[in-house]
Amino acid sequence: MKILITSGGTREKIDEVRSIANHASGSLGKLIAEKFLTHGHEVTLVTTKSAVKPNKHAKLSLIEITDVSSLIQTLKPLVKSHDLFIHSMAVSDYTPVYMTDLDEAKQAKDLTKLLMKENQEQKISSAAEYQVLFLKKTPKVISLVKQWNPQIRLIGFKLLVGVPKDELFAAATKSLINNQADYILANDLSEITADTHHAFLLNQNERYEAFTKPEIAQLIYEKGVEHD
Incomplete structure (x- = not known):
């Protein structure tokens, strides 16, 4: 077999x-x-x-x-x-979609627009005290x-x-x-x-x-x- x-x-x-x-x-x-x-x-x-x-x-x-x-x-x-x-x-x-600082997430009027963004940096900045990570479900x-x-x-x-x-x-x-x-x-x-x-x-x-x-x-x- x-x-x-x-x-x-x-x-x-x-x-x-x-x-x-x-x-x-x-x-x-x-x-x-x-x-x-x-x-x-x-x-x-x-x-x-x-x-x-x-x-x-x-x-x-x-x-x-x-x-x-x-x-x-x-x-x-x-x-x-x-x-x-x-x-x-x-x-x-789940897999990551977009990571941003808390201020951007709170200021966003439409969170779906953030879900359409992608991080371009090779290393996302760690300057912010809090970060928000958006995830999407992976296929089973x-x-x-x-x-x-x-x-x-x-x-x-x-x-x-x-x-x-x-x-x-x-x-x-x-x-x-x-x-x-x-x-x-x-x-x-x-x-x-x-x-x-x-x-x-x-x-x-x-x-x-x-x-x-x-x-x-x-x-x-x-x-x-x-x-x-």
Whole structure:
């Protein structure tokens, strides 16, 4: 099988020296990639510069991206040529549009005009005591996958923080249905530590529990190749 995996966290640029980043190490994606490589599968890992990565392997292809835009451009052709896509990357929900000092924002009679502006400086001035940063929503990458390749098997991730299990499962099920995924890994940030990672891999009929990253990688491998 040809396996496509994303890992790490995207970074959205404010100017040439500042950005908004998602704090994801890529460690789970690394373990998943290694699990498939161990069993002889071809793996393409789309990741970020700062993410941890597997050692070089004859059947491993590494591609680095930065932001959501570069992620979409990279994934579109790859999704069309792979059998299974495991989307574990932490993708930014918003990207910067324009940053200005508080006085300009307060004086603006029409905020939509500010949303049409772009910062031209390589480094936005830090002279002002307060700055206002306008953000716009990024496309949901997982929602595009089945448009690109209706036949690809898709395993997505849903991360919430400090919620009841019923709420976590409901959010994961909604993502499962809306994105036509085969499985969603539901996890809560409050249950992730250096040594543990409590998560549930679920579809509409089944739910599998794991307590560590190696257990998650094993579960995803087993379900990913189940119908191969």
